[in-house]
Amino acid sequence: MEMTGAQMVIEAMKLEGVDTVFGYPGGAIMNVYDELYKQNDFKHILTRHEQAAVHAAEGYARATGKVGVAFVTSGPGFTNAVTGLATAYMDSIPLVVISGQVPITLIGTDAFQEIDATGISRSCTKHNYLVRSAKELPHILKEAFYLANSGRPGPVHVDIPKDVTAELAKFEYPTHVEIPTYKPTTKGNVRQIKKAAEAICNAKRPVFYLGGGIIHSGSADLVREFVAATQIPAVETLMARGVLDHDDPLLLGMVGMHGSYQANMAMSEADLMIALGPRFDDRVTGKLSEFGKHAKIIHVDIDPSSIGKLVDVDYPIVGDLKEVLDVMIPKVKECVDPDKYQAWREILKRYNEIHPLTYEDSDKVLKPQWVIERVGQLLGDKAVISTDVGQHQMWTAQFYPFSFPRQFITSGGLGTMGFGFPAAMGVKRARPDMISVNFTGDGSILMNIQELVTAVESRLPVINIILNNHYLGMVRQWQTFFYDKRYAETDLSFQPDFVRLAEACGGIGYRVETKEEFDEALKDAVDKGVVAMIDVIVDRDENVLPMVPSGGTLYNMMLEYKD
């Protein structure tokens, strides 16, 4: 059947089972929007900024594992979307972002709203395409979805010139994809897996180092089984929060710069690290030469370039975690003696007793950690939790009782302020059954505050909880610790009235200074099911602890800060 390029885009969405597209129109993509207008198969959500459209698509993808989709126009529309692409790229999130481009006949002439979009996106996408003719579109779109969500997932960008969206061509949508140059290895090498299993059974002080790849590959259940069967303690990276239930006695907490004492000590003293889908980020490893100094390392990852990039690995296993675990778990079960690690578990328990993850509560002023714990008590597993970036993000990772994978939605690799709110909208769209809560800072929320309008209009009741310390808190913390309290440009005492801002956009705002007020506000927001801003005035000077200073060693944590 013949159709225009624009019609092909819409058809492809239907065939891919897309139910939501986030986006923002403009000249170069108008043909596509015109076709979108004529259909009722999927919903388009009009954000008020392209960056938010991509973050919302990310929120959708992170909450479900399905490909998130965004449409943007050429030039400024596309450049606004770049931060979203980069955020998704760093965290391996499957996205397809479609941008309009000036007509082929004008490419290269510095035409109105022309930018070398594929040139820009090349370094922050898994792959990208500049479409040359409508004939190519069906297979490019099919490939884009396939690439986004196979192997190591990631964002794919398709740039379509305006004349291509108007061009007629035959539409035959491929049923499967054959890219001769792209064959991700999914089955791990059996001999390596066997050796790794033996290493696990022979270890005295093994630790599971759980990473985001577990969530991407959908192997959290297998990991839970693995941990339970071996009784080996486990640490989680920021991206792996929720892989194990928060009350699993084998979970030592988060690892890295703001990890728990016991988690970081376990990594420092282990004789074997079983690394399942982490990427050895510098925020986790600290000083590389001291990282896992006493440990042999098993590293399973679908991306060969992740293995051995920073740290020498003794048992490299390239493959899909699910397939690898299917083979590895039975092999380990055959030889493992969970009792053997009893002494090791005791040591770690002792570490936790000496330095538990905690904070000093107060009657005079709300502590941000209390607020997070409280939301955990009141909403627990009924909520999906997003965050922005800063202290509030780390406290959320530390103190929220996560109980399932994809419950924690955060920008890990890029650390993008302005991510949380739009992502939480995407979460709400993907999981209408869940309460969507975004923990944010007074700095971060202003980076995509315009989305209040989108959320209200599109009925995406997100509860934004601003942990308002009147600072760019995380930067202020570094200034306190490492810059002699020279608070250069981090004081946010001057602020908008967040309550009235919320109201101006059709949502509800609450200002909260006591525990009772907080409980009431949260309950009211949940009951009403509206777009909410809870502006929580918290202790200005609270710090995220423990902390491993950048480039420091995991076993040398700052456990407290004394003025």
Next chain:
Amino acid sequence: MMKVERRVISVIVQNEHSVLARITGLFAARGYNIEALTVAPIPDSNMSRLTIETKGNVRVIEQIIKQLHKLIPTFKVIEHEEMVEKEMVLMKFPINESLANIQALCEAYNGGIVNVSSQHIITMIADEPKRVKHFIEAAQRFHPVEIVRGGVVAMERE
């Protein structure tokens, strides 16, 4: 510190839009070094072959290879200790230098005189990269006015 080594890597890629930019972009973005780069289509195929001369320690070389592999249009990455390597060089000399001596020098390096005009002599040699270096040194005494190196091409021995 790990030892820095010179390596020659061949990459077979699908001929598609901006594939060369993807490869050079990868080197630029990750701070890898390109000493020389040659590219040409492989006859009777939709593939091209790139030959990249680079430098780095073992970990860097390993990453370069893995990252090249990871690019979607990459079909194959070939990196052998033992490759037959050749590089071509064109060199221009003033006409008043000794034709016979230049001819003799070029012949020793697998080449000869390819053009003579009223002003200049142009020579061409094709040899192993190390010998090319020697040739360029030896040719200095004839006061070359211009040197164009072609970059390495390489082929596995087996």
